[in-house]
Amino acid sequence: xxxxxxxxxxxxxxxxxxxxxxxxxxxxxxxxxxxxxxxxxxxxxxxxxxxxxxxxxxxxxxxxxxxxxxxxxxxxxxxxxxxxxxxxxxxxxxxxxxxxxxxxxxxxxxxxxxxxxxxxxxxxxxxxxxxxxxxxxxxxxxxxxxxxxxxxxxxxxxxxxxxxxxxxxxxxxxxxxxxxxxxxxxxxxxxxxxxxxxxxxxxxxxxxxxxxxxxxxxxxxxxxxxxxxxxxxxxxxxxxxxxxxxxxxxxxxxxxxxxxxxxxxxxxxxxxxxxxxxxxxxxxxxxxxxxxxxxxxxxxxxxxxxxxxxxxxxxxxxxxxxxxxxxxxxxxxxxxxxxxxxxxxxxxxxxxxxxxxxxxxxxxxxxxxxxxxxxxxxxxxxxxxxxxxxxxxxxxxxxxxxxxxxxxxxxxxxxxxxxxxxxxxxxxxxxxxxxxxxxxxxxxxxxxxxxxxxxxxxxxxxxxxxxxxxxxxxxxxxxxxxxxxxxxxxxxxxxxxxxxxxxxxxxxxxxxxxxxxxxxxxxxxxxxxxxxxxxxxxxxxxxxxxxxxxxxxxxxxxxxxxxxxxxxxxxxxxxxxxxxxxxxxxx
Ligand SMILES: Cc1cc2nc3c(=O)[nH]c(=O)nc-3n(C[C@H](O)[C@H](O)[C@H](O)COP(=O)(O)OP(=O)(O)OC[C@H]3O[C@@H](n4cnc5c(N)ncnc54)[C@H](O)[C@@H]3O)c2cc1C
Numbered sequence: 001x002x003x004x005x006x007x008x009x010x011x012x013x014x015x016x017x018x019x020x021x022x023x024x025x026x027x028x029x030x031x032x033x034x035x036x037x038x039x040x041x042x043x044x045x046x047x048x049x050x051x052x053x054x055x056x057x058x059x060x061x062x063x064x065x066x067x068x069x070x071x072x073x074x075x076x077x078x079x080x081x082x083x084x085x086x087x088x089x090x091x092x093x094x095x096x097x098x099x100x101x102x103x104x105x106x107x108x109x110x111x112x113x114x115x116x117x118x119x120x121x122x123x124x125x126x127x128x129x130x131x132x133x134x135x136x137x138x139x140x141x142x143x144x145x146x147x148x149x150x151x152x153x154x155x156x157x158x159x160x161x162x163x164x165x166x167x168x169x170x171x172x173x174x175x176x177x178x179x180x181x182x183x184x185x186x187x188x189x190x191x192x193x194x195x196x197x198x199x200x201x202x203x204x205x206x207x208x209x210x211x212x213x214x215x216x217x218x219x220x221x222x223x224x225x226x227x228x229x230x231x232x233x234x235x236x237x238x239x240x241x242x243x244x245x246x247x248x249x250x251x252x253x254x255x256x257x258x259x260x261x262x263x264x265x266x267x268x269x270x271x272x273x274x275x276x277x278x279x280x281x282x283x284x285x286x287x288x289x290x291x292x293x294x295x296x297x298x299x300x301x302x303x304x305x306x307x308x309x310x311x312x313x314x315x316x317x318x319x320x321x322x323x324x325x326x327x328x329x330x331x332x333x334x335x336x337x338x339x340x341x342x343x344x345x346x347x348x349x350x351x352x353x354x355x356x357x358x359x360x361x362x363x364x365x366x367x368x369x370x371x372x373x374x375x376x377x378x379x380x381x382x383x384x385x386x387x388x389x390x391x392x393x394x395x396x397x398x399x400x401x402x403x404x405x406x407x408x409x410x411x412x413x414x415x416x417x418x419x420x421x422x423x424x425x426x427x428x429x430x431x432x433x434x435x436x437x438x439x440x441x442x443x444x445x446x447x448x449x450x451x452x453x454x455x456x457x458x459x460x461x462x463x464x465x466x467x468x469x470x471x472x473x474x475x476x477x478x479x480x481x482x483x484x485x486x487x488x489x490x491x492x493x494x495x496x497x498x499x500x501x502x503x504x505x506x507x508x509x510x511x512x513x514x515x516x517x518x519x520x521x522x523x524x525x526x527x528x529x530x531x532x533x534x535x536x537x538x539x540x541x542x543x544x545x546x547x548x549x550x551x552x553x554x555x556x557x558x559x560x561x562x563x564x565x566x567x568x569x570x571x572x573x574x575x576x577x578x579x580x581x582x583x584x585x586x587x
Contacts, residue, residue: 241265
């Protein structure tokens, strides 16, 4: 163990380490940091493990914060998984809350710590950084107004709950609902919207991108937009918030900080009793940068496969570090709890001299509940694949989450991308049931390097209440096989203009479905009548190709096969009218 040669020191003698024990110092006492501390203790009973956390809480459930705001997690204490006392008792950890690390001297292996007005230095043998991320502060004037909140910490949720209670208490019968503006429709923004709506607030959601949950492919996002609208959320897409100003007249009669007006880039103004800003995070890497550790171009800390930074005595994990994106190979931070926890465990293994499992590239598998819908994603989305110049085929399916003949079957909307050689590159899903299971299977499949053929052959648990003999995951494999070997050439909703201008559009839905809305100039032949009416197709198509569609892509697949077998140049619309309408909402 290093000697305690404190420089600016006022070290508490009680905290002097045993001379022969290794001292592991951990900066950040939540996901990655606490995971590392617990694993290090399990591996080394004699190490001195000091966890330094600038906040008042360690090991709290940050992912649970939105559900405490909504009231679903009723007891605040349920968010606090451990205290310094419980960690001392169970793991013999020296956890110091309210202790902020302000500097690292990597040459003399010491950190400088501020605890209140007291500053001291602490030598380390191994230093692990898990400082997390900091919320991006967008260029909006007035963000310092007390009505403006973020949702990242326990004090944040305390403040929000207090404000919501205050607003609800001040409301008298007949008053309009208190109003909230949520800026940013990412994962946490959507969870905040759901929570505030559950508490009875009228919520406006402002998002700069042209669809909610920007990591989701554009053709799935409208399903979430509709769900938000159905729950009374006022969605403003493609605009930014520009200013928050004190409102002359409160929206509801409140005590405490008054209501504000949020001005949007399109000139609209929204009156709000509270505002939540959640427009993403950036790695908290300032401490590492000041210490001279290497950072990547994204500003995140560079680490190797066992979480070593550029200094041999310093490891780093979590939202602050760069990982390799599994599909594109890009180095970037991926701020998710799963990777942070696994990295913490790996770093502890490395610090304790154990064999480490080499860090796997990160898929960015993520999931969110939006009222009755679940949206989830894994691997690379289409925009990422396009940006990275990775050739891919996209398939869309809308099967039931379980056998259609068993009550309660719900559609699962799945989109998946495959490389020309069949490798699964990414998948996304939205639906009321069964999305989590499919995305987890598909995440596992990507990790295992599976192809369309492998998905087609996956043997998954089946009984009518749970799935189908051909599970949606198998169906993705079947469809991708058909596309990749040209059994079923397809066209995409994004090709609509070209399809209408240069091909015959053949709509094989029923007459009733056709009557409810169709593409102009489309020929309607219900798929069961196609074989008998092929002459009509010939007469209208002439030398043109035929772009077939139905509602979801199944009947049009059958029709496309009939046409191809009869020598026509036919292709099927991936995802059918459902996907077409999502991409072209004005149809
Ligand atoms: C509201 C919310 C909901 C989320 N929901 C999900 C979810 O559903 N699924 C998911 O995968 N991820 C979710 N996340 C993200 C997930 O929580 C993070 O990816 C994860 O916590 C990162 O772990 P970390 O150890 O890197 O950072 P954190 O867990 O944030 O811990 C970092 C800690 O370091 C402390 N610290 C920073 N600098 C210093 C310093 N200089 N000295 C001392 N202490 C310092 C900070 O105070 C902080 O407590 C959510 C995050 C939030 C905020």
